[in-house]
Amino acid sequence: MTLPQWALFSRLRERPLPGSPLPLTALPQGATARVVRITGGYELLVYGFGIYPGVEVQLRQKYPSYVLKCEETEIALEADLAKQIWVEPMG
Amino acid sequence: MAIPSSGVKKVVLVGQSNVGKSAVFAQLTSRYVTVSNYPGTTVDIFRGRTTVSGQAYEILDTPGINGLVAHSEDERTTLEILRTGKPDLVIQVADGKNLRRTLLLTAQLAQLQLPLVLDLNMRDECEQKGIRVNRRALSERLGVPVVETVATTGEGFQEVRQHLSSGARCCPNGAPAVEWVEGILREVGHRDAAVTSWLTLRTTLFTTAVLIGALLHLENYFGAYLGWPTLYGVLKRLLASMGGEAGPAGLWAPAGALVGAFLVPVLLPFLWAVRADPVFNERFGIWARKSLAGSLILVVALSLIYQLVGHLGAQVFVAALEETLFGKYLIPALRNSIPAGFTYDLLVGQYGLISVGITYGIAIVLPVVSTFFVAFSFLEDSGYLPRLSILSDRLFRAMGLNGKALLPMVLGLGCVTMATMTTRILNSRKERLIATLLLALGVPCSAQLGVMMGIVAGISPQAAALVFGTVFFQLILVGFVMSRLFPGRRSDFILEIPPIRCPLWSNILKKTYCRVKWFLKEALPLFVLGTLVLFALDTLNLLDTLVAALQPVVTGLLELPRQTATVFLLGFLRRDYGAAGLFDMARHGALDATQIVVSLTVMALFVPCVANFFVMVKEQRLRNALAMFGFITCYSISVGALLNLVLRALGVRL
Ligand SMILES: Nc1nc2c(ncn2[C@@H]2O[C@H](COP(=O)(O)OP(=O)(O)OP(=O)(O)O)[C@@H](O)[C@H]2O)c(=O)[nH]1
Ligand SMILES: [Mg+2]
Numbered sequence: 001m002t003l004p005q006w007a008l009f010s011r012l013r014e015r016p017l018p019g020s021p022l023p024l025t026a027l028p029q030g031a032t033a034r035v036v037r038i039t040g041g042y043e044l045l046v047y048g049f050g051i052y053p054g055v056e057v058q059l060r061q062k063y064p065s066y067v068l069k070c071e072e073t074e075i076a077l078e079a080d081l082a083k084q085i086w087v088e089p090m091g
Numbered sequence: 092m093a094i095p096s097s098g099v100k101k102v103v104l105v106g107q108s109n110v111g112k113s114a115v116f117a118q119l120t121s122r123y124v125t126v127s128n129y130p131g132t133t134v135d136i137f138r139g140r141t142t143v144s145g146q147a148y149e150i151l152d153t154p155g156i157n158g159l160v161a162h163s164e165d166e167r168t169t170l171e172i173l174r175t176g177k178p179d180l181v182i183q184v185a186d187g188k189n190l191r192r193t194l195l196l197t198a199q200l201a202q203l204q205l206p207l208v209l210d211l212n213m214r215d216e217c218e219q220k221g222i223r224v225n226r227r228a229l230s231e232r233l234g235v236p237v238v239e240t241v242a243t244t245g246e247g248f249q250e251v252r253q254h255l256s257s258g259a260r261c262c263p264n265g266a267p268a269v270e271w272v273e274g275i276l277r278e279v280g281h282r283d284a285a286v287t288s289w290l291t292l293r294t295t296l297f298t299t300a301v302l303i304g305a306l307l308h309l310e311n312y313f314g315a316y317l318g319w320p321t322l323y324g325v326l327k328r329l330l331a332s333m334g335g336e337a338g339p340a341g342l343w344a345p346a347g348a349l350v351g352a353f354l355v356p357v358l359l360p361f362l363w364a365v366r367a368d369p370v371f372n373e374r375f376g377i378w379a380r381k382s383l384a385g386s387l388i389l390v391v392a393l394s395l396i397y398q399l400v401g402h403l404g405a406q407v408f409v410a411a412l413e414e415t416l417f418g419k420y421l422i423p424a425l426r427n428s429i430p431a432g433f434t435y436d437l438l439v440g441q442y443g444l445i446s447v448g449i450t451y452g453i454a455i456v457l458p459v460v461s462t463f464f465v466a467f468s469f470l471e472d473s474g475y476l477p478r479l480s481i482l483s484d485r486l487f488r489a490m491g492l493n494g495k496a497l498l499p500m501v502l503g504l505g506c507v508t509m510a511t512m513t514t515r516i517l518n519s520r521k522e523r524l525i526a527t528l529l530l531a532l533g534v535p536c537s538a539q540l541g542v543m544m545g546i547v548a549g550i551s552p553q554a555a556a557l558v559f560g561t562v563f564f565q566l567i568l569v570g571f572v573m574s575r576l577f578p579g580r581r582s583d584f585i586l587e588i589p590p591i592r593c594p595l596w597s598n599i600l601k602k603t604y605c606r607v608k609w610f611l612k613e614a615l616p617l618f619v620l621g622t623l624v625l626f627a628l629d630t631l632n633l634l635d636t637l638v639a640a641l642q643p644v645v646t647g648l649l650e651l652p653r654q655t656a657t658v659f660l661l662g663f664l665r666r667d668y669g670a671a672g673l674f675d676m677a678r679h680g681a682l683d684a685t686q687i688v689v690s691l692t693v694m695a696l697f698v699p700c701v702a703n704f705f706v707m708v709k710e711q712r713l714r715n716a717l718a719m720f721g722f723i724t725c726y727s728i729s730v731g732a733l734l735n736l737v738l739r740a741l742g743v744r745l
Contacts, residue, residue, distance in 0.1 A: 042583070044158070044160055045162065045583070045585065046585070047158065047195070048157025048158040048160075048162075048195075049157065049192070049585065049587065050189065050191050050192035050195060052269055054269070054273070055191070060377075061377075061380060061381070063382060064382050064481055064482055064484060064485060065380075065481045065484050065494065065584065067380065067481070067588065070192075071188065071189040071190070071191055071192060072186070072188035072189050072220065072222070073186075073188075073189050073192065073587050073588075074376075074587065074588040074590075075585065075586070075587050075588065076380070076477070076480065076481045076484075076494070076584070076585070076586050076587075076588050077583070077584060077585040077586075078484060078488075078493065078494075078583060078584040078585075080583060081583045081584070081585055
């Protein structure tokens with residue numbers, strides 16, 4: 001009766017190769033990634049939420065808004081903002 | 092409040108949103124402040140006092156900040172206090188679960204070179220998640236005292252009090268904040284293996300129970316249409332056959348059926364699950380922010396509130412108070428004991444202070460407001476509202492706002508005046524302007540909403556859908572047009588989503604009590620004043636002139652009975668007072684279904700109350716406030732007229 005967590009979050013979609021920066025929007029739901037850089041003048045805004053280069057985030061939802069998990073906080077953000085956050089997928 | 096004398100030390104609580112600053116404030120002082128589970132509860136400074144071993148302290152509760160750069164008005168207030176308020180001590184309240192984010196702010200606060208104490212709050216949740224921090228190492232590394240607390244239970248506050256006088260300056264040793272933070276995290280951050288969050292058997296059972304409850308609940312609507320025996324109907328008949336009709340005005344059967352059909356099957360399993368099973372909590376938090384599951388949850392939640400406030404509050408409780416207590420005993424007794432004449436007219440006449448002002452306030456509005464506030468505080472404390480922000484973000488974007496604007500909008504359902512101040516959490520001027528206008532135009536406040544629910548619950552679900560649908564559509568329409576008329580752009584949606592927490596009954600009751608008390612203090616005098624004005628106008632024979640002047644609009648345009656004009660006059664003073672007047676008329680059969688729908692819609696779109704107007708002036712300057720007032724008055728009447736025209740032309744039966 002018990003299902004592992006990943007089975008609920010993602011349906012085994014193809015994961016991007018580790019090592020190449022992607023906008024957050026290109027990440028599959030459920031994936032974990034490390035933030036590489038932030039563009040579009042949003043550095044300060046997302047910095048306040050604890051998101052900066054080097055931090056590990058998990059993408060938990062893509063619709064109706066993007067939801068990131070960073071430490072123990074869940075942060076909702078819209079696509080325009082999410083695509084300015086560049087990440088490197090992790091294993 | 093008084094400027095602290097030299098003997099009183101000033102202690103400022105700062106920290107990110109929703110980390111428990113206000114809960115800490117409540118632990119340290121005896122003053123009441125609102126504690127709710129969403130970011131942006133506190134939008135202004137609150138001051139309280141406490142004394143520790145003979146030394147008096149002034150404690151300041153502040154709006155949450157994310158750093159030393161303000162993105163919105165409420166953050167600016169806090170930064171202002173930090174920069175110019177000369178605090179003797181800063182207590183950084185933090186969510187112990189998010190050490191990185193916490194230290195990021197600590198690094199910035201350190202730049203201000205103020206004495207600091209770090210309070211890692213929410214220790215209970217850290218333990219549950221298996222997060223442990225080496226407090227001694229952290230304290231040594233930072234050079235400031237570090238305490239751990241649970242603000243909801245008071246754990247750890249002995250130590251906080253001791254540290255009120257011992258804060259030290261914190262120095263981030265010159266390194267850039269990020270490196271400093273990462274360095275400390277490597278040394279002191281420690282996290283056990285994550286507690287498994289698999290869907291266990293227990294969670295499955297809870298989920299099933301809640302799902303069955305929700306289905307039973309929806310069956311009450313669909314069953315009624317399809318002619319099935321609904322749970323509510325069956326229970327009501329059962330209770331009635333057991334002699335329930337014999338109770339005062341036959342109230343106990345419907346009341347009991349409501350509790351049996353709605354509260355027991357839906358709310359109880361839910362409450363139990365949220366309380367007993369952290370995994371269910373987390374699951375629910377995820378479902379509530381998904382499109383499909385979230386919409387279903389929203390429908391069930393709305394309908395539960397409608398049942399609670401519209402039926403239990405506005406029909407059962409109001410019937411008990413208005414019809415029975417006031418209608419059968421109090422008013423007749425007074426009428427019999429006061430001799431006819433001026434005093435009689437003033438107190439219990441057609442526009443009597445007691446027979447109208449007090450009756451509307453205490454017997455109609457008060458029970459409605461109380462039940463509404465219980466439901467509303469529950470919503471606030473559960474952490475559900477920010478999830479609605481996610482669901483509604485796209486809708487708000489069409490109105491030149493973003494999902495964050497949902498918070499002031501929903502708070503407006505509690506009190507539009509307060510919510511107008513909460514627009515400070517929005518990031519741009521344009522957003523604040525639009526949100527203020529929409530709040531004043533189409534967000535009915537608790538008292539009015541409850542009375543409206545009570546009236547339409549007495550007609551039909553279609554009538555309810557029509558009234559609320561029209562108002563909702565106006566909001567979107569006006570928002571859409573305004574967002575294109577006003578210059579400027581909306582800001583980007585970014586919001587932290589708190590965990591779903593089991594609301595504490597003590598907090599819900601305390602909040603309800605404070606809000607009801609505040610309602611009585613705020614609204615009741617206006618109710619009495621309004622009645623007094625009506626009475627004076629009536630005695631001076633001016634009322635008829637005024638009503639005649641309003642005639643073309645009321646009877647001509649809106650096709651309502653003449654006496655509705657007086658109700659609208661009351662509505663100018665306070666919308667809920669006007670709504671209570673309509674409620675009274677509707678109950679006595681003075682309005683047909685179409686007239687009820689039209690008059691309710693107009694009343695819903697009016698400017699809420701005098702207090703709200705003053706807050707609009709304060710937040711948006713007089714010119715804007717007056718423009719909004721004029722626009723809203725004309726617009727509400729036009730919409731009512733149009734609605735009436737359409738309904739009559741189509742011959743809609745409600
Ligand atoms: N479990 C737990 N919950 C807590 C604790 N402290 C506060 N809370 C809850 O966290 C939520 C936020 O508390 P508030 O005191 O309103 O937070 P705040 O920092 O004043 O928030 P804003 O005014 O929005 O910035 C409420 O639902 C509290 O009940 C704690 O120590 N443990
Ligand atoms: Mg607060």
